[in-house]
Amino acid sequence: MPFFDKYMSITQKQNTYVCVGLDSDFSKLPTCLKNEDNPLLVFNKKIIDETYKHTACYKPNMAFYLAQGSKGIETLKQTIDYVPEDIPVIIDLKAGDIGNTMEQYALSVFKYFQADAMTINVLMGSDVIKACLSVENSFCFALAYTSNPSAVDYFRHYELYKKILSELNKTDEKRIGAVVGATDIDNLLEMRNLFLESIFLIPGIGAQGGDLEAVCSYASYKRGDERILVNSSRAIIFADDTQNFAQTAGLETKKLKEKINKELKL
Numbered sequence: 001m002p003f004f005d006k007y008m009s010i011t012q013k014q015n016t017y018v019c020v021g022l023d024s025d026f027s028k029l030p031t032c033l034k035n036e037d038n039p040l041l042v043f044n045k046k047i048i049d050e051t052y053k054h055t056a057c058y059k060p061n062m063a064f065y066l067a068q069g070s071k072g073i074e075t076l077k078q079t080i081d082y083v084p085e086d087i088p089v090i091i092d093l094k095a096g097d098i099g100n101t102m103e104q105y106a107l108s109v110f111k112y113f114q115a116d117a118m119t120i121n122v123l124m125g126s127d128v129i130k131a132c133l134s135v136e137n138s139f140c141f142a143l144a145y146t147s148n149p150s151a152v153d154y155f156r157h158y159e160l161y162k163k164i165l166s167e168l169n170k171t172d173e174k175r176i177g178a179v180v181g182a183t184d185i186d187n188l189l190e191m192r193n194l195f196l197e198s199i200f201l202i203p204g205i206g207a208q209g210g211d212l213e214a215v216c217s218y219a220s221y222k223r224g225d226e227r228i229l230v231n232s233s234r235a236i237i238f239a240d241d242t243q244n245f246a247q248t249a250g251l252e253t254k255k256l257k258e259k260i261n262k263e264l265k266l
Contacts (some may be wrong), residue, residue, distance in 0.1 A: 003116040004140035004174040006088040007199060007229075009057050013086070015266060016257045017226055019201065020051050020249075021092070022060035023232025032243040033243030037069040039067065044079045047237050050250030054257045057229050058083050059201075065217075075244060080113055086235065088116035090201070093145060094242065096121030096129075102131035109134045117141060119179060119201070122164060129168075133175055140176050144166055144191065147204030167196035173198040180219060182210025182230070188218035197221065203231045205256070216263035226264060230255055 001009075011017060023041055034037040048058070060079060067070035080089050091113060095105040103119075109118040117139040122128045132140045145151060145161040155161050169177055172193075180191050182204035192200070200219050206209030212230070222225035236256070240248035 002137045003088050003090075003139070004199070005007065006086065007056065010087055013225070014056065015261065016054050016056045016112070017230050017264075018055050018253055018257050019057040019059050019090070019227050019229040019259050020047070020055050020236055020253060021203070021227060022047065022058055022064075022237065023092075023230050023233040024060070024064050024237065026064070028238050030034070030240075030241045030243065030245045032245075038071070038075060040065075040072070041078055043237075043263065044075070045082055046246035047249050048079075048082060050246040051236070051253040052084055054250070054253040057088050059090040059092050059231055061233075068080040078114055088118040088123065090119065090141065091115045092119045094119050094121050096124050097128065099127040099131045102128050104232060105133060106132045106135045106138060107111075110138050110179055119143065119175075122167075123160075124215060126167070127177065129171060133171075138175070141179050141199075141201045143174060144168070144178040145181050145184060145187065146179060147183045147210060149183075151181060151184070156187070160186065161191060165191055166217075168198070169195050175202055182219075182227060184217045185211045185214035185218070188214055192219050192221070197227070199227045199229060200230045201231060203233075205230050205232050205235075210257060213263055216231065216260060220264065223264075230256070230260055235262045 027042050029039050036042045043224045065076040079191050083089050091109050096192045109115050141217045145155045177199035180200045219228050236249050236252045238251045
């Protein structure tokens with residue numbers, strides 16, 4: 001099933017817009033896992049077991065798996081395979097390269113890992129998008145305005161987000177979305193109006209201190225069809241470093257779901 005359809009189905013079924021970021025930093029794993037043959041995989045599985053009922057999507061960040069070499073790549077594949085089939089997975093890669101190179105990134109994400117979507121950096125031009133969408137049923141989230149503090153250096157200072165979103169608006173909204181940070185509340189409504197019907201992947205809630213009320217007020221598409229994914233990573237998966245880490249992650253996911261739904265008046 002294509003990402004867009006999976007997203008629409010799971011958000012309605014589970015009444016949630018939470019995206020759990022599996023930024024599974026090996027150095028931060030609970031000490032209770034240190035004797036496991038593959039602590040990273042055990043960690044991810046336990047997190048998924050306790051969060052999936054409140055989750056609309058999972059987003060593993062490729063960097064944390066590449067850092068563990070071939071075992072990390074294998075772990076990422078096994079993690080994606082473990083996610084319930086009806087919940088989509090986004091590989092956070094932020095790749096952006098010339099056409100034939102970009103095609104290889106896309107093939108790795110959609111064919112080898114069999115993820116449902118990936119994040120891309122479109123600054124090298126439309127070839128990045130074309131290469132990603134050349135793979136059947138692929139879906140891409142293009143960086144429009146990221147949540148890190150130095151995003152102001154380029155995305156805001158040069159108003160790149162306006163150009164990016166205007167160009168993305170010419171593309172099928174059922175195959176491409178945008179990464180829009182929750183930390184810049186001043187431009188959320190403008191960004192939604194520039195790219196009205198697509199899904200916004202919104203990082204910055206939780207550890208980065210993004211404004212959830214503003215996200216729900218300005219980034220949502222329309223009542224009952226919000227088309228947002230509110231991502232939280234560290235604030236969920238590393239909320240507890242004891243043997244109860246997974247249960248705590250489940251509670252934090254549920255709390256975020258309830259906060260979002262309260263703001264959306266669902």
